[in-house]
Amino acid sequence: MTTSPKPVDATADAWHVLRNRTFDEIAIGDSASLERTFSSQDIHMFALQSGDVDPERAVSSSVRDTTEAACANVLISAVLSTRLPGPGTRYVSQNLCFLGAVRPGDRLTVQMQVTGKDTANHHVTLACTCTNQEGVAVFQGQVEVVAPTERIERTRTVLPEIHPDAQGRTGLQSLLAHVAHLQPIRVAVAHPLRCP
Numbered sequence: 001m002t003t004s005p006k007p008v009d010a011t012a013d014a015w016h017v018l019r020n021r022t023f024d025e026i027a028i029g030d031s032a033s034l035e036r037t038f039s040s041q042d043i044h045m046f047a048l049q050s051g052d053v054d055p056e057r058a059v060s061s062s063v064r065d066t067t068e069a070a071c072a073n074v075l076i077s078a079v080l081s082t083r084l085p086g087p088g089t090r091y092v093s094q095n096l097c098f099l100g101a102v103r104p105g106d107r108l109t110v111q112m113q114v115t116g117k118d119t120a121n122h123h124v125t126l127a128c129t130c131t132n133q134e135g136v137a138v139f140q141g142q143v144e145v146v147a148p149t150e151r152i153e154r155t156r157t158v159l160p161e162i163h164p165d166a167q168g169r170t171g172l173q174s175l176l177a178h179v180a181h182l183q184p185i186r187v188a189v190a191h192p193l194r195c196p
Helices: 042-049 066-082 173-181
Strands: 017-019 033-037 089-098 104-119 125-129 136-144 153-155
Touching: 033 066, 033 125, 066 089, 066 104, 066 136, 089 125
Parallel strands: none
Antiparallel strands: 017 153, 033 104, 089 136, 104 125, 125 136
């Protein structure tokens, strides 16, 4: 018996609860997408987090800027971790080709489609394409992940707003102003790496 490819559920409930698709539930041809307007604030936020803090270049219109490409690439992770396969997904590899510019104000659509499954190790291969509001491909390629084997459901986390408030401050600026008087705390971050 054959089944037709299934897009990820886009009902209102899907926005409040994150549900994964287990390896056994995923079929070749299943797809998911995410659409987002890419703002200069997104570029600045990523630049701050990555240490790439050249503000002139971060909002430039240069083609295939590394910070802009990395920001756009984050959209792939968002699809994988929230839609297909969803929570519990582990990255294995990706091979992307950046084809065009990503500029502030672009409306990006990332489309992911299952092209392969390996039952021996629960690996799922997905083709991915990202287009802008004009339908022009910004990047495309392939991603391989380990799909979860057990059902996971989580309440979606509400993230703080980063849009300007009444004083023209973003959520980040408001947060920084709120904690400005606090003493710094020494911390260390260790991130273990595990390769298959």
